[in-house]
Amino acid sequence: VSAAKPLMEAKLSSEFRTLTIGELGSVCQSYFKCQQRIELKELLHQLSNVLVRSLPRVDSFVVCAIVKQLRYSASAKEAVPWKIVLDACEPHISRWDAPTAIQLGMLATHVKSYHPRLLDAVARHLVTKLNAIRLKEVAKLLLTLTMFSHEIENESQFYDTIKSDLRSPSRKREIEMYHQSFVTCVWCLAMAGMYSADLIAVALSEDMVRNSVKHQYISYHATALQYSVRIESPTYDGPFLGQQVLDSLYSTRHLTTRCPNWTMQDLSLQEKIILKTLDCLQTKYGSAPVLRQLLPHFHYPDIVFGVQIADTDITLSQLELCSEDGVLVPQSSSGAVPCAVVVHGLGAFSEGSQHLMGLAKVKVRQLRTLGFRVVELSHFELSCMSSDFYIQDKLLAACTTSLPNL
Template structure:
C-alpha cells in the first residue's frame, strides 16, 4: 500500500530516489523491490533505462550479495520486456565519394596525425576468446576504469568478433555503463575512449536497440567534445571530426559548429585546409570568413596539391554552394587534371568538375578566362576517357560543358558513343534528367538522336519509374520541358503532369524542398498551346497563371543604364538600340516587347504596313498586349485605340510583325571543329524562334558578335532583312 501511495503522489524524481534507497538497503527483499518497480512503471511511465544508476556495476561494488545479484538479473530481463521507444535513425548514409576521399586521407602518411589511431586485427586467438568470455561473465567485479581498459583490448579483436558482440546483451549493458561514465572523464580520457569506440562500428549494428545505444553514445560524446573544446589542440579538433565521421553522425552533431567557429585564422597549411573542406562537405556548410580565408590561401598551395587533394577542395566548395572565385586555382586545377587523366579515378574527376560547375554557375566574368584557356586544351583529351567513367561522372562532365556553352566535335562524338541505354537506365531519375536536358539543349551541335528519346519515352511510360516520378515530379517536368526544345510532345506524360493531384504535389515542393517550378509548368503549358493545338488534355488552370508576373505578351521597360544589376544581355540590348536609332532615325517605330512570356526575354518589335514601310507606333496592330511600363501610357492607349480601328476596317491582315531578337552569348554554344570556332544556337533558343514563327512573326536574329562588330555590320544586316520583307 505504501508503495502504491508513493507512486501515485510523488514525482518521478522522488520515486526514483526512493527506489534507489530500496535498492541500496540490503534488508529490502527482492520481492519488495520488484513490486515497487512494477507499480512505478504503471503509474509514472518511465523507461527502465532511467535505472542505470542503480545497477551494481555502476556502484563499483566488488562484493555483491546474492540479493543484489538477483536484482541485477531482474533489471536485465526488464530491458527486453519493455516496449522500445519510437526509433528514429540518426546515422547518415555516407556518400561513396566521401568514403573514397576519407580512405585516401586516412591512409596518407602526411595526414595520419589528424586521424584517430587504428588497430587492424584479422583473426582472434584462443587466448583472446577466453579473456573475452571471462570479462563478459564477471564484468560486475570491474571498476569503470578497468572496464574501459578491457574495452580497449576488445577493440583489438577481429572485425567479425567485434560484430558478434552486438548480439550479446551483457556487452550492451557494459556500453550503457560507459555512457554514464563519460561526463566524468577529462580530455585525455575522452579521446582514449573515442579511439576505442571507433573500432566497434555502432552504425553497422543490425538491430534498432543496438544502433540506439550508438546514437546515445554519439550524443553524449558530442556534448563532451563541445564542453572540452577549449582545451583541444587543432589536431584534436580534426580527430574529433574523424570520430563523428566514422559514426556517420557528423551532419547531426553539434560539435561541427564549434569546429568551424574555432578554426578561423588557425588554418596554417594545406593539410588543414584540405581537411577543413572535407568536413565542410560533410556538414554542407562553411562560414563566409573561413571561405574567404581559404580562397586567399589557395594560390600558394595549388602547385603542391595532389589531384585527389584538388578534388577534395573542389567538392567542399560544391557541397557548400560556394564559388571558387580564384582563377589561379581553377586554372591550376584544370591543368593538373589534364596531366593526370590516365591516373585519376572517376570520383576524383567528377569532384573537380563539380568545383568548376559551381564556380561557373553564375555570370562568367573576365577572371574566368584563364580557366577557359585550359579547358580548350582539356576538352578533347578528357572526351577520350568518357567511356571509362561512371555515368555519374559522365553526367557532371557533360553538364559542366553544357553550362558554359562550350563543346568540340570530338567531345560530342564520344558523348554519343557513351549513351549506352542499358547502363543509362540503371541510374537515378535525377541523373537521367540532367543528361536529358543537356542533350536536348546541345541537339543543334550534337545532332538528332531519335533512338535516345524513344528509349526515354519507353522508360517513362512503362511505369518502371512511377515511384521516382511521384517522389520527384520535377524530374519528369524538366524532361518534358527539354523535349519542347526538340518539338517533342508526348501527350500521355503531359496529361499526367497536369493532373490536379500532380500540380498539388509540385506546389507542395515549394514548402518542403524550396523548389519553385511554376515557370517550368508555364513554359510547358504555353509551348503545348502554340505547337500542339490539337492537344485536348489538361493544362495549367487560370488561377495558377494569375500568380505569375508575366503570363502574356507585354511591353517592357528599357533597362536602366545606371543599374548595378545590368546584365550582359541588357547592355547588348542598349548598344543595339543606339545602332537601331541610327538606322531608322525614329524611336517611335519600334517597341521593346516580351513576345513569349514563358521565355522571359525582352526583344524588339517593328511592324511593316501594306505599303512596305515601317509603321509608327500609333498605327500598330496589337495582339493582346498589356503594358507594364509606367511611361508613355497615353501613347500606348492611343496605339491600342488605333489598332482596334485598323482591325475594324480590315487593315490588320496586311501588317507584318517583325521580331528583332538580340541574342547574347548564353544563347549560343561555342563549337570547336577542325581548329575553327563557330557559334551555334542552343536548343532552347531554336525552340523560341520556332514558336515565334508559329505566331506569325518574321524573325531577324541579331547575335552578340555582330553587335560588337559595330554599326556597319548591323546596318547591313537590318537593311538587307527589311528590304526583303518590304518588297
Template sequence: MGLEQLLLVADCWRCLDRSVPSYLGILFSYANLHWRDLTLPQFVQLLYIIGEGRRSPADLVQKVESAILKHLDAFTLEELGAICLGLFKSLSGISDHVMRRIADRVSLQMEDMSTYALVNVLKMLRYTRMDHLPFMRELGKVIPARIPATNIQGIMHIALTYSSLHFFDEDVLAAVATSLPSKVSYCRSKDAAKFLWSFGCLDYEPPNEEEFYSSLIKQLHAKLHEFSKFPEHLLTALLGLAFVKRFPEELIDFALREEFVQKTRGSKYELEKDLFTLGKSVEIECPSYRGSRLPPQLCQEFTEMVSSFAEQEIYVRPEIVEATSLLESMLGGPEYVKNHMILPHTRSSDLEVRLAADGCPIPFNFKDPMAAKKLKGMGVSLTDDLMSQLLQGRAHNRSPTEEGSEAGIPGRERGDAAGTPCSGGALPAGARSWAEPNPGRWQPREVRLALQVSNRNHFCYSSKRLLGLHCLKRRQLRLLGYVVVEIPFWEWFPLLKRTRSEKLSYLHYKVFCPALLTRAG
C-alpha cells in the same frame, strides 16, 4: 581526442550515414584552433568531411583557399579531386583565382588523373562557372575514350558540365549518347532529366537520336513516381525535350495537372518560369494536344512576373535601348517599333516592327507613352475611335499573342484546329497551332518582324551556335508568322562605337531586306 581521432570518428559517422551537426561543429572549431598543425592528408580528409556534412564553416573558408594555393603543387591529382568534391558538396564559395589555378594544374596532367577525380573537378568547375578553355580542350581529348567505362552518374556530370558552361564538343556528346542507352536503367530521375537538359540546352541531336531519346523518355515513365517528390527534375527533362522539338504528351499532361503544379509552387526551387515555358510551348507547337493545361490566371501571373523582370533587367540594356531609339528615328517614331517580349515564356525581348505590302512601316505601338505624347503634340487626341481607325479595326490587327494573353482563354477552349500527335517532333506538315496567326487578323500581306538583339549568352561558348531556349523561341515565332531577324552581337556591339549614320544604315538593311525577301517568296 586529437585531430586524427576527431577526423576518424567523423568519417565513421559518415559511413553509418548519420547526420551529426553538433559533432561536426566541434571538429571544425578544433581544426580552426589548430589550423597550422594540419598535415596535407588531414587537410584533404577535413575538406571531404566538410563536403559530406553539406555545410561550409564560414570561419574556415579563407583558410581553405589559402591552404589550397600554398600547397597546390604538393597535392596529388586524386587529392585535388577529393578537395573539389568537398567544396562542391558543401556549396563552398571559392574564388575564380583559386579555381583557375586548380584547372591550370589539372589540365597539364589530365591523362594521369582517374576519371572519378576528374569528374569531381568538373563539378566544381561547373559550380563556379569557370570558362577555362585549355582545360576544356584537353578534356575533349581525354574523356571520350573513357566514357564507356564510366558509371552513369559520372557520365551525367560530364554532359551537365558541358551544357552548364555552354561548351559544345560533338565528340564528347556523341560518346555520351552512344554509351547511354545500354546504361539507361541505372539512371535516377535526376540523371535522366539532366541528360535531356544537357543535350537540349546545346541543341544537339546525336547520330543515334531516336534510340537515345526513346530510352530516356522510357526511363522517365519508369521513374514517374519520383517526380512528386522532385518536381524540378520532370520540368528539367521536359524542357530539354521541348528545345529539340519533342513533346511526350503523357508526361506533359502529368506535369501540367493541378496537383503537380501545386507541388512545383511548394518547391525550394523557382520553377514558375520553367512551368510557364513548357505550358506555352505546348500550346504553340502541339495543336492536337488535349491534356492538362496551365490555368489562364496562372499564365497571367507568370507573364506579369517575367515582364516585371524584363522591364528592370532586359529592356534597359544599352544595346537594346540604342537599337530601339535608332529604329524609332528611322521608321518615323515610337509608334512604329515596340520593345517587348512577343513570347514572354521565352524570357528575352524582341523589337517588333510591322511593314505593309509596299514596304512602308505600319504604326501600331500606340500604348507606348512616347507615341501617345507625340500624337498629342500634333494636336491629335488618342481616342478609342481613332485607335480603331488607325488599326483598321482592332479585332483585325491584333497579334495572336496579344489576343491570347488578353483573353486569357487556352486554345483548347477556343476550338482551334487539331492535327496529328506531337509526341515525337514539331508541327507536322499542314498542322496548325492554336496560336498560329489567323490570316483574317493580319493586314493583307503584312510582314511582322521580330528583331533579336542577341548577346553572348544566347550562344554556345565562343561560337555562333544558338542555345536550345533561343532555338525554341525563334522556331515558335516563325510558327506564329513572324519573320525573325537577328541583330547578332558580333556585328552590333562593334557598331555601337561607330557613327550614327553607320548604325542607321545597318538597321535599315536588317529591317527591309528580310521583308523584301519574304514578300518575294
C-alpha cells in the same frame, strides 16, 4: 568555413604538389558538400592542370568530384581552363560512370562552352545506361543537349529511347517523388520540338505540382512548357496548370519580363542593344516599329511591325496584335506581313563563338509558328545598322523567302 577559406586556399595552393590526385578529389568533394566555391583562381587553374595531366589513369569518382567543384566555382568569363579540361576528358568518357559524364556536360553548360564531340560522347554513353541512372540525371542530360541545341547522331532514335524510359513503369514512383525533374525532361523535349501528349499531361498535372515546393526551382520550365504546348502543339487536349498554380511557382529564380525604355536607370546591356536597334529602325522607317512582349516565357521583348513591299520599296506599319492565352499573335490586316525583329545579345551565343544557344532558336521557331516573319539580328551587327541597305535587305529576305519547315 567562409572566414577560414582564404587561408585554407592559400595553404592548399602552396602545398599543392604534395597532394595526390585522390586527395585533391576529396578536397573538392568536401568543398562541394559544404556548398563553398573555390575563390582563388590560381588554385582552380592548378586543379584543372593536374586533372588533365593525370588522365587517363585517374578514377571516375575523382574526376567527378573535381569537375563538380570546378563547375560550382567556374565563371563563364574565364572559359579557357574549362575548355582545356572538357577537351581533355572527352576521349575517356566511355570509361567513366554516369555521374561523371553528367558533370562534364553540366560544366560545359555552366560556362556555355560548346563542345560537340563531348556532348556526343556523353549522349552515347548515357543512352545505354538509362535504366541505371536517376531521373534528375536524365533531366541534366537533356538540359545539356537542348541548351546548346546540339544535334546528335541518330537523334530521332535517341529521343525515342528517352521517351520510352520516361514512360517506363519503373520510373513511376520516381516521377511521383521528383516530379520537378520530370517537368524539366518534358520541357527539354519541347525545346527539341517533340511534344508527347501523355508525357505533357503528367508534367502539367496540378495535383503533382502542388505536392512539392521544389517546383519553384523549375518554375520557368513549367511555365515555358505550358506556353510552348499552346503554341506548338495546339491539338493537345490534356490538362494545363491553372493561373493560381503558376503564380505559386514564381520565385526569385523565375525571370520576370519587361519592356525597357531609355528612361530606366537599370538597363542591362541586352536591353540597351535592343533599344539601339529600335532607334535605328524608327530613324529609318518612322514610329511603326515598337517593342512588344510577344512570348511571355522569354525574358526580352521583340520589335514588331507590319511590312508591305512594292518591288524593292518597303513600307512599315504598326501591327495589330491580339492575346491568345497570354501570347500575342498577329491579326490579319490590309496585306501587311507581320514581322518580328529578334535581337540576339551576348547571352544568346555560346562562349567565344557564334553558335546560337537553344533558347534563342526556340524563340525564333515559336514566333514563326505564330505567323511572324523573323529578322534575326546579332549584337555584333549593330554597327551595320546605319547602312542604308543592311536592314532593308534583311527585311526583304525575311518577307519574300519561303518559310522553313517547322
